[in-house]
Amino acid sequence: MKENIKKYKLLNIKLTPQRLAILDYLEGNTLHPSVEQIYKHVSRRFPSMSYATVYNVVNTLVKHKVVKELSIDPDKKRFDPDMHTHHHMVCIKCKKIMDIDIDYSLHVPEQVLEGFTLMGNHIEFYGICSDCRKKDKN
Amino acid sequence: MKENIKKYKLLNIKLTPQRLAILDYLEGNTLHPSVEQIYKHVSRRFPSMSYATVYNVVNTLVKHKVVKELSIDPDKKRFDPDMHTHHHMVCIKCKKIMDIDIDYSLHVPEQVLEGFTLMGNHIEFYGICSDCRKKDKN
DNA sequence: TTTCATATTTATAACAATTATAATGTAATA
DNA sequence: TATTACATTATAATTGTTATAAATATGAAA
Numbered sequence: 001m002k003e004n005i006k007k008y009k010l011l012n013i014k015l016t017p018q019r020l021a022i023l024d025y026l027e028g029n030t031l032h033p034s035v036e037q038i039y040k041h042v043s044r045r046f047p048s049m050s051y052a053t054v055y056n057v058v059n060t061l062v063k064h065k066v067v068k069e070l071s072i073d074p075d076k077k078r079f080d081p082d083m084h085t086h087h088h089m090v091c092i093k094c095k096k097i098m099d100i101d102i103d104y105s106l107h108v109p110e111q112v113l114e115g116f117t118l119m120g121n122h123i124e125f126y127g128i129c130s131d132c133r134k135k136d137k138n
Numbered sequence: 139m140k141e142n143i144k145k146y147k148l149l150n151i152k153l154t155p156q157r158l159a160i161l162d163y164l165e166g167n168t169l170h171p172s173v174e175q176i177y178k179h180v181s182r183r184f185p186s187m188s189y190a191t192v193y194n195v196v197n198t199l200v201k202h203k204v205v206k207e208l209s210i211d212p213d214k215k216r217f218d219p220d221m222h223t224h225h226h227m228v229c230i231k232c233k234k235i236m237d238i239d240i241d242y243s244l245h246v247p248e249q250v251l252e253g254f255t256l257m258g259n260h261i262e263f264y265g266i267c268s269d270c271r272k273k274d275k276n
Numbered sequence: 277t278t279t280c281a282t283a284t285t286t287a288t289a290a291c292a293a294t295t296a297t298a299a300t301g302t303a304a305t306a
Numbered sequence: 307t308a309t310t311a312c313a314t315t316a317t318a319a320t321t322g323t324t325a326t327a328a329a330t331a332t333g334a335a336a
Contacts, residue, residue, distance in 0.1 A: 055324075076321085106242055119264055122261070187313075
């Protein structure tokens, strides 16, 4: 995608085929993939790709605020290319993560903050997705 | 604490000194400690305590819904003995986690859920705590 | 273009958090 | 107090992630 080439130019970091492939995979991706999933996908067309590169690239993208690191899944980091404020719905069975694009304005009173400087919030809704619900009936 | 002895009896699991020591440490604890912190504290009075035991006990407590596992800190699991619905404020610098006891009633419309069965939610407020803010000024 | 300094990729080692295993020890019950 | 199932312990194994260092590729300048 040409858009992603521009994106890298704007970041003033070197544009490598590996970086482009990873950003292309992430762009518009709502699966909230882990490093493993990114590696598995991208290495199909890019057999020389190493896990280290995926970690490097993904960490670079996070540092440059192009991608968000999610700590919803306690076992592994997952990544979200959608940088605008939104929330997530997580299935406690299959760990699927879905976007929730609702604006909840959450206020925290000064006396609760006690000097804490608020920068944002993230809501995790949890429950069981319809797929897992169906499987349960067996 | 006698309360915690009762708690174990109610769970119908064996009451061991290790389990009691860990639950005693967690009870009323608002530090959201990691396994390492639990180990370090409890092993002071209990030198034979092993990391494996802390993991075992803590996982048992989570399974029996006496303690909650938090995946706020991407690097390690942290634990919260407060089982009533509440939220957290996390410092992005020092990873301190503080409780937020405000009831936000968050509604998700049916057409967004698409068959997902909601069981609860958890809000993570993030920012910089007053301690870290002070240190920054140096 | 070609050259060059620097950043990136790669393979692999190291590390940290967590789980699995197997031997030993202990709590609850009869 | 003897039995038995379950817990603890030490340690090995596993998994996710970061660090290292050599080889390579990129972007910019000549």
